[in-house]
Amino acid sequence: MNFAVVNLGCKVNRVESDDAAALLAARGRETREEDADLVVVNTCTVTGEAEKKTRKAVRRALRANDRALVVVTGCAAALDPSFFEGLDDRVEVVGKAALRERIAEVADALSSSQATLGEGDAVAAEEASVPVAHDGASLLRVGTGFRTRVGVKVQDGCDNACSFCIVHVARGRAASRPADEVVRECAAYAAAGAKEIVLTGINLGSYRDVGASRCDARETRLPDLLEMLLDETADLRAPNEPPVRFRISSIEPRDVGGDLVEVLARSEGRVCRHLHLPLQSGSSKVLREMARPYDAAAYLALVHELRERVSGIALSTDVIVGFPGETDGDFQETLSLSRACGFSKIHVFPYSRRAGTPAAAREDQVGAAAKAARAARLRALSDELRRADYARRAGSVELALVEEDGLATVESHHRVAAPPGAALGSLVPIRLPECPAEEL
Numbered sequence: 001m002n003f004a005v006v007n008l009g010c011k012v013n014r015v016e017s018d019d020a021a022a023l024l025a026a027r028g029r030e031t032r033e034e035d036a037d038l039v040v041v042n043t044c045t046v047t048g049e050a051e052k053k054t055r056k057a058v059r060r061a062l063r064a065n066d067r068a069l070v071v072v073t074g075c076a077a078a079l080d081p082s083f084f085e086g087l088d089d090r091v092e093v094v095g096k097a098a099l100r101e102r103i104a105e106v107a108d109a110l111s112s113s114q115a116t117l118g119e120g121d122a123v124a125a126e127e128a129s130v131p132v133a134h135d136g137a138s139l140l141r142v143g144t145g146f147r148t149r150v151g152v153k154v155q156d157g158c159d160n161a162c163s164f165c166i167v168h169v170a171r172g173r174a175a176s177r178p179a180d181e182v183v184r185e186c187a188a189y190a191a192a193g194a195k196e197i198v199l200t201g202i203n204l205g206s207y208r209d210v211g212a213s214r215c216d217a218r219e220t221r222l223p224d225l226l227e228m229l230l231d232e233t234a235d236l237r238a239p240n241e242p243p244v245r246f247r248i249s250s251i252e253p254r255d256v257g258g259d260l261v262e263v264l265a266r267s268e269g270r271v272c273r274h275l276h277l278p279l280q281s282g283s284s285k286v287l288r289e290m291a292r293p294y295d296a297a298a299y300l301a302l303v304h305e306l307r308e309r310v311s312g313i314a315l316s317t318d319v320i321v322g323f324p325g326e327t328d329g330d331f332q333e334t335l336s337l338s339r340a341c342g343f344s345k346i347h348v349f350p351y352s353r354r355a356g357t358p359a360a361a362r363e364d365q366v367g368a369a370a371k372a373a374r375a376a377r378l379r380a381l382s383d384e385l386r387r388a389d390y391a392r393r394a395g396s397v398e399l400a401l402v403e404e405d406g407l408a409t410v411e412s413h414h415r416v417a418a419p420p421g422a423a424l425g426s427l428v429p430i431r432l433p434e435c436p437a438e439e440l
């Protein structure tokens, strides 16, 4: 059974796709789409552009060969299953909840209907992906795709309702994995040699396990989970090697409380002192219309608190430009607040109208030219701020994860040249040179 997994979209999708690939790798061989009997396409709908790419990816999978079954899953498929089902009889839309079970079923059926693999093929399949642990919900492997940084999904869905967002509709209500299951999975990765684990979720800060509480606490929240992970993995390392570190993929400002700040401040880098803290706009008026539960002053106060209590923390963010009704004045407030926050990176998203959201129904949409101009202006500021953040760190020492192409990612998430000869996936101290990798 040959399979291919095509991923689009965010880090959560990436983790889910890797998980699907690991599950299928135990049953067959990962190949190009042209040679696959089964193609899984994990779709995205966060912007109009992402949706276009999704539709193209499914059509490409159908064109790649004329026999593969194409399983379409993810946010775009959840919102409009009939579009994908209407493309071809070979398309099957599967919800995220049923995905593991269904692709295992399909793969087993395909395997039994084909000649069994020859001995050489079986060895090749084994080498292509090395399962190292099985933890009920998660088949783990350390091999291609997992060698350096491992993503672990701990949460899905979102109970907020930002007025521009369709993802919370596609993903449904917030749900968290049991803490003990997450700890077992991360410990298995650490024992297998992973040095950086990125905790991911659609709304990670809402993580809450009511069934696995420690001590007298009624529920396990993200800071408690981090403490558990730090405890359980501290000794899972070879002599003279640093223990695995954890990175929080993205967290809403409302979910950064004193407990989390405390963990960040005390963990000495085992929880990376880097937070991705979506701002979305620097205008309190626009934030209110986006239904974001903070204003510009509250956001800035949080940034000041983080900088005061967590030495050397790096902060990156997401900003939407051209939200309906956004004026030049509102945009200027975004520029000013971004500067005051001293972000190390701003991911700039020109507003994309998503059908079914309150913002899409507004009549005061911003024109394409204004959106493009604001996006370019903010990206230029992002570059300037990134260079300034890096310049403040140049000459200091940070632990860096050695990745592909001779690059390494330091704790603050800047990328630098890896030390010659450093092993892929290792965590090594690096004195930050004058120039980050982007400038070389």
Ligand code: SF4
Residues within 6 Å of the ligand: 158, 159, 160, 161, 162, 165, 166, 167, 168, 202, 203, 252
């Ligand atoms: S926090 Fe807002 S933007 Fe993020 S997934 Fe939830 S509703 Fe969407």
